[in-house]
Amino acid sequence: MKREFMKILEHTSIANDTYRLLLEGEMVQDIVDPGQFVHVQISDDFYLRRPVSICDYNRSEGTMTLLYKVMGKGTDALTKKEAGGFLDVLGPGGQGFPLPGDEQTHALLIGGGIGVPPLYNLAKQLNDKGIRVTSVLGFQTKADAFLIEEFESFGEVYVSTNDGTLGTKGFVTDVLSQLESVHDTYYACGPTVMLKAVMDQLEEVPGYISMEERMGCGIGACFACVIESRDDKGYKRICCDGPVFDAKEVVLS
Amino acid sequence: MNLSVSLPGLQLKNPIMPASGCFGFGKEFAQFYSLSDLGAVILKAATGEKRFGNPTPRVAEAASGMLNAIGLQNPGVDSIITDEIPFLKEQDVPLIANVAGSTVEEYEEVAEKISAHVDALELNISCPNVKEGGVQFGTDPELAKEVTRRVVQASRVPVYVKLSPNITDIVQMAKAVEEAGAHGLSMINTLTAMRIDPKTRKPVIANQTGGLSGAAIKPVSIRMIHQVYKEVNLPIIGMGGIESSEDVIEYLLAGASAVAIGSANFKNPLICKEIMDALPQTLQKYGFSSVQEAIGGAHHEQTAASILRA
Known part of the structure; x- marks a missing residue:
């Protein structure tokens, strides 16, 4: 994973409270599977990053598409970011499909x-x-x-x-x-x-x-986003062991 | 610029370390920078047996901070010694193990086992997120004294007691653990807090309450360290809302000899490294030629208030 200030190429509304971000940066080359996510820092005013799944990516163009929904103050502030600006992104995180x-x-x-x-x-x-x-x-x-x-x-x-x-x-x-x-x-x-x-x-x-779960660090260190699992260890971390799991390996409550 | 600090059991090349619970056992952060650059690493809390911790959600955001209620999730002291510490040993960085428990006996057992593998202990009597033990030892000076005395006896390395801010008189607590033989203090743990979601009418965190950390608590910590430094003759590792090298200076001036960085690691996984790199210049900016010189500076400043140092 790396931290990168990715360039915002496009930022548009696509449905009720739902937005599409097209980002450009080196991080795209590190994406392994569909279903991985990035951890987005909206501004210094927000203490936690927001995990957003990668919707699509294009290695040759070095771009990735994120779709997000406004759920609160943080994602609302994200809607104000304009094309041409940069976004503080940590990723790509987790195991995909x-x-x-x-x-x-x-x-x-x-x-x-x-x-x-x-x-x-x-x-x-x-x-x-x-x-x-x-x-x-x-x-x-x-x-x-x-x-x-x-x-x-x-x-x-x-x-x-x-x-x-x-x-x-x-x-x-x-x-x-x-x-x-x-x-x-x-x-x-x-x-x-x-x-x-x-x-x-x-x-x-x-x-x-x-x-999906509220996350802290997004890299597996803080244990905020754990889920019960059927193995001896008894838990998985959604941010790094997931977010994708075999349906048989985790217990949903 | 001399950044080194010498504390009981710890020769620190600089005063910066990640705080317990915000850095796991280091592996995840080693992909961002070399852990050997750090002054020390404080490990995630260890308990006698493995603990799963609290239900989720375990974190929530607040103005200039965050709440967490992880619940001391960890694989247990034996597994930490076999599976986690060997990696950290390879990093050539002093290690401080955070010791937690539900009973005095559990604290003793964990301290005895893990102290054979680290340079110092941080005695966690201040976790607000577990039902038994934890903060109950940290809010009653008599209990704090007893668990400190027994852990100091059981440990092969110096013991830093991590104090809770959720009390009326921090000085009384600091004096109690000093009397019990603590070698140092670690200040402060999180403040017990709650957030409620208007849409669900329920607390955001499944545990209902969580510990507030981040910039919001920095002034509380600075005040407590300032008070304790005056009254107690123990070195202090300061923590609470540090996000910049300027914040580190403030902690040193209040009386901390070293500092730990917690939730800022979540905003920016490179934060410890960035603060270490910026520290020499910031010390110089305020007229210091070493870290040592800044420690407790707010207590011995004699210059008239109208003269600015920078």
């Missing part, structure tokens, strides 16, 4: 809200490998939805919204219960309550989940 081996043919991607972005580059890479991609994307309401057309270029997309303004009314799990289960692997990212529901519903299918 492992790409499947040759025996897998059909992947199911499940994203909830601001959990959707890290699945984007994964979908792209799965598609490049010739693996069939089905995506289930859940949002609160139509105004919150984003990236749907982009995911459609990689395969079928099913959308759910809590209020039914777009796609199926309800949660991603309501869509999953209607899907034919022909997929051999699933990848999910979203709020813990969603991940738990997905894990229960897809218990028979091998899967990977990406966790």
